[in-house]
Structures are given as C-alpha cells and as structure tokens.
Amino acid sequence: MKRYSSILLLLFFLATGSGAGAKVDPQEIIKRFAQKESEFSKVWQQYTYTQHIVFQVLTRTGRVREQREMTIEIFFTSDGERQHRIVDDRGRLESLILTREDLDDALNLQPFALTSEDLPQYEVKYKGEEQVDELNCYVFDVKPKRIRRNRRYFRGRIWVDDLDMQIVMTKGKAVPDLGNNKFPAFETLRQQVDGKYWFPTWSEADDILVFGGGFSRSRRVHVRELITYSDFKKYEVGTSIKFGEVVGEPEPQPDVEPESQPEPVPEAAPNSNPDPEPAPE
Numbered sequence: 001m002k003r004y005s006s007i008l009l010l011l012f013f014l015a016t017g018s019g020a021g022a023k024v025d026p027q028e029i030i031k032r033f034a035q036k037e038s039e040f041s042k043v044w045q046q047y048t049y050t051q052h053i054v055f056q057v058l059t060r061t062g063r064v065r066e067q068r069e070m071t072i073e074i075f076f077t078s079d080g081e082r083q084h085r086i087v088d089d090r091g092r093l094e095s096l097i098l099t100r101e102d103l104d105d106a107l108n109l110q111p112f113a114l115t116s117e118d119l120p121q122y123e124v125k126y127k128g129e130e131q132v133d134e135l136n137c138y139v140f141d142v143k144p145k146r147i148r149r150n151r152r153y154f155r156g157r158i159w160v161d162d163l164d165m166q167i168v169m170t171k172g173k174a175v176p177d178l179g180n181n182k183f184p185a186f187e188t189l190r191q192q193v194d195g196k197y198w199f200p201t202w203s204e205a206d207d208i209l210v211f212g213g214g215f216s217r218s219r220r221v222h223v224r225e226l227i228t229y230s231d232f233k234k235y236e237v238g239t240s241i242k243f244g245e246v247v248g249e250p251e252p253q254p255d256v257e258p259e260s261q262p263e264p265v266p267e268a269a270p271n272s273n274p275d276p277e278p279a280p281e
Helices: 006-016 024-043 100-111
Strands: 046-059 064-076 080-093 121-130 135-144 154-162 167-175 187-191 198-213 216-234
Touching: 024 121, 024 135, 046 100, 100 167, 135 167, 187 216
Parallel strands: none
Antiparallel strands: 046 064, 046 216, 064 080, 121 135, 135 154, 154 167, 167 187, 187 198, 198 216
C-alpha cells in the first residue's frame, strides 16, 4: 500500500473532521448514527438467523440451580412474511415466571437500534469517547423522554463506532417495569456480519431480582440470561431455507398465589440504572 502524501492526508482530515484538533459535534454524530441505524434496521429485517436463549437462576455461590433453554428460528414464509418459531424448549424455572414480555424483549428489543424514526422519543446525552476492543467509539446515555402505555423502550448506554457510525455495544434494560413484572439489565455486543452492518451476536444479563417488599419480606434472586445469534442468511425471493421441527410457543405458566410462591419481580441490580424511569402517561 502506498503512503499518502501530506497534502492528501490534510485534505482527508479536513473533509472528515478527524483531525487531532477537530471538535466533536454530538448532535451531528447523533443524526449520522441514527440514519445508519435506520439502514441497519431495514437490512436486519431481511435476514434469517437462529437465536439461542438460556435463562438461569443461580445460588448465592454462583452455581446454576434452575435453567431453561430455548432455540428460536427467524424465518420467512412462502409469502415473504418474516416470522419466528420455537424449535426447542427444555428445562423449567421454578423461582421465576418467564413472561411474554421477557420473550418479546429478547426477540424485538434486542438488538436496540436507535433509528431516525425513534430518535424523537429519546433523550440522548454525549458522554465522551472510549475504546471498545480496537474500535474508537462515541458514548451516549439514552433514555425515553416519556413512557407511553403498551410500548417498550431502552434505557442505558450505547457505544457508536466513529468510522461506521453504527452502534457496536449497548448496556441497559428494557423499560418500563410492569408492576411485578420487571426486567434485568443487559450487555449486548455486535459484529460485522455482511461486511457493512453490525449485527448482534451476543447478549447477557447477570442481575439481582428482588421479590416482595413493602409489607412482605423481600427475596433476592440471582439470575443470568444469555442470548446468542448464529446462522445469519439473507432472504432472497425464490430461495428455500430449511428449518428444524417446530416446538411451538411456550404455554403461559399459571399465576401462583403469593403465600405459596411469590410472582417474580425482576429488578435491575443496584446502581445499574441510576436515572429514575419516567412515569407512564
């Protein structure tokens, strides 16, 4: 590779604003990465993949006490409609109830993409620059401006690659908590899959869920959830993609009376989300 001349380098830095003394314009960065996230969101909807989810309840010493595993395939019907189906579901959680919102968050809020369309709903604050592995990233704190009923949002921190202007890592949780149905904080990593866009490959929650409280004795439960993505394939009209045997949607577990088994109240670990949640309208 030939070395750039000093004049070419100067022109490059002036054009990109990447010079050592260049001033960061957070609003311009937000606008640019939101546009890229809109592109990614559309491309993401064109892919099939396999999603493996492991839910665990741990002992105080960190040993796995309960575990449930699910394998979900994202596929396209013959009419070109994108859907999901559960092809494997094994194990059972006795201390917690896996709710429909838990599964919906794993399928739809992961990965979190802050698109231009969703940007007006969020407050985004620039926090500086950090390095993630070998990537130089802009860091932003994100939270919903207001929470509307029957809507799910993300609250936490995102890392945006300064070259591709795409989110490469997120740390945060789905909000709002719904009464006794609360949710842990996640860390999600993305990698380049198609050579252009960053797709999620790994997401993990390791949190403390608090049950009860108020007039009843509280109970703390250590939980862990791991989500991995694999077998990405871009859907093309006329292609045929073979999937495994369908197990079907998990049946909702019946509500348990508080005196026999309290309904789980997943809650983020202390100090994982310092900002208070906006009150639902």
